[in-house]
Amino acid sequence: MRKKILAVVLTGILAVGALTGCGAKSDSKDSAKASDDKKITVAASATPHAEILEEAKSLLEKKGYTLEVKVFDDYVQPNNVVESGEFDANYFQHIPYLEQFNEEKGTHLAIAGKIHYEPFGIYPGTKKDLKDIAKGDKIAVPNDTTNEARALLLLQDNGIIKLKDGAGIKATVNNIVENPYDVEIVELEAAQVPRVVDETAFVVLNGNYALEANYTVSKDALAYEKSDSEAAKTYVNVIAVKEGNEDSEKIKALVDVLKSDEIKQFIEEKYQGAVIAYDGE
Structure with missing residues (x-):
């Protein structure tokens, strides 16, 4: 009888221990999940995107979020790491590029917020004035589809070339x-x-590569897109996330901070017109 009683007691102790252990493990998982929900990971271009995000860190901390930013120097990996779920969001691209990337790569990226606009500009190379253009001159432009089209449209606006009617934002050479x-x-x-x-x-x-080269639109550009142009609306830079995550609490917090008066003031003072905060929705 004593052996049976002892066995029952031991079984009870083990059962309680097991339940207690399970409870601790569950609490640990819940704690880790809560911690993850308060951490926002963003892939970004160095200038101005990562700089703006750095300014946003303290504002997000006040809302209870930790912002982690990783800088990428290309236009492909920031989208790949959001699609894979490795990062919560990215901040480096405008709308036409995002749409084209989804179409070509089969990704599922969505716009969570429209943050700023960077005027595209023609800058001096070996010549300092567009009036000095001569036969056979070379003009360098970005080779990705949407940005090349934007460059060609700007050259057209300044009488250097003429594009086929309707070429628009898909124009090529x-x-x-x-x-x-x-x-x-x-x-x-x-x-x-x-x-x-x-x-x-x-x-x-x-705009971002002009800044990295120490150019500013107001001082150095020979010609540039105007802030009230259709380009400002078309080429607004966005916070992009994987489809379905646009309305998550931490992404909404990120967008709210990036569209705050504090960040708008920072953009205006730091970039002097080379970057313009987007006021639309």
């Missing part, structure tokens, strides 16, 4: 129907364009 100066369009990966200023007459730069 094959759509050039008039080239009175017989310019050579040098197509390069966007990050490489600023590096050929000593080899080409002019360069057409994305």
Whole structure:
């Protein structure tokens, strides 16, 4: 009888221990999940995106969130790591590029917030004035589809080339129907364009790469897109997430902070017109 009683007691102790252990494990998982929900991971271009995100960190901390930013120097991996779930969001691209990437790569990325606009500009290379353009001059442009089209449209707006009617934001060099100066369009990966200023007459730069090359629109651009242009709406830079995550609490907190008056003031003071906060929805 004593052996049976002892066995029952031991069984009870083990059962309680097992339940207690399970409870601790569950609490640990819940704690880890809660911690993850308060951490926001964002893949970004260095300038201005990562700089703006750094400014946003303290504002997010006040809301109870920790922001972790990783800088990428290309336009592909930031989308891949969001699609895979490795990162919560990215901040580096405009809407046409996002839409084209989804179409070409079969990804499922969505816009969570429209944050800022970077005027595209024509900057001096070996020549300092567009009036000095001559036969056979070289002009460097980004080679990714949407940004090349944007560069070509800007060249068209300034009378350097003429594109086929309707080419729009999908324009390529094959759509050039008039080239009175017989310019050579040098197509390069966007990050490489600023590096050929000593080899080409002019360069057409994305806003972030212009900043990295120490150019500003107001001081250095020979021509640029205007802040009230259709381009401002078309090429607004966005926070992108995987479809279905647009309305998560931490993503909404991130977007709210990036559209706050504090961040708008930071953008205005730091970039002096090279980056413009987007006021639309």
